[in-house]
């Protein structure tokens with residue numbers, strides 16, 4: 693997909709700040725430092741719209757990016773950062789519930805994981821949480837450039853097995869370094885727009 697227009701509309705901390713135009717939304721979730729910002733920037737062809745390597749522990753916000761005046765990407769704050777306090781984690785949880793429980797314009801969630809490693813417990817919990825709300829999930833297994841081609845299938849299978857991926861969900865091997873998986877990611881996302 694060609695993105696002609698991309699702008700951040702709001703960094704929201706609560707529901708009353710969410711945009712209310714009714715445009716369809718795709719949320720993007722993932723562990724801190726997994727490569728979520730790089731994924732966003734790569735597929736929309738912008739160097740720096742989503743900030744990469746944002747310091748964990750900074751103000752946690754839901755960032756609403758409006759694309760082509762037609763739909764939103766909603767960047768969800770990363771999870772699983774060890775040094776975050778219990779109070780911060782609880783705040784994150786409340787923010788997630790407020791968003792995922794009732795956001796009617798939300799069509800699907802991109803869950804970014806690292807293809808090199810077995811998905812963590814936090815990754816699996818996030819997947820199960822999204823499935824509890826009956827949301828379609830597109831799993832993007834990023835950093836594909838970091839593993840040998842001969843190992844691709846083995847790593848993809850491990851991601852699939854660890855998440856116990858639903859029949860309706862899809863796994864997309866991806867690299868922000870090489871752009872591999874970009875077309876497949878758009879194809880998957882477009883189905884929900």
Ligand code: GDP
Nearest residue numbers: 724725726727728729730744745835867868869
């Ligand atoms: P975020 O915290 O999930 O938004 O992660 P970032 O997008 O900031 O990426 C974390 C680090 O991983 C950065 O140093 C990126 O350059 C690196 N990174 C992200 N995606 C890839 C990828 O596909 N391949 C490689 N080799 N490095 C990546």
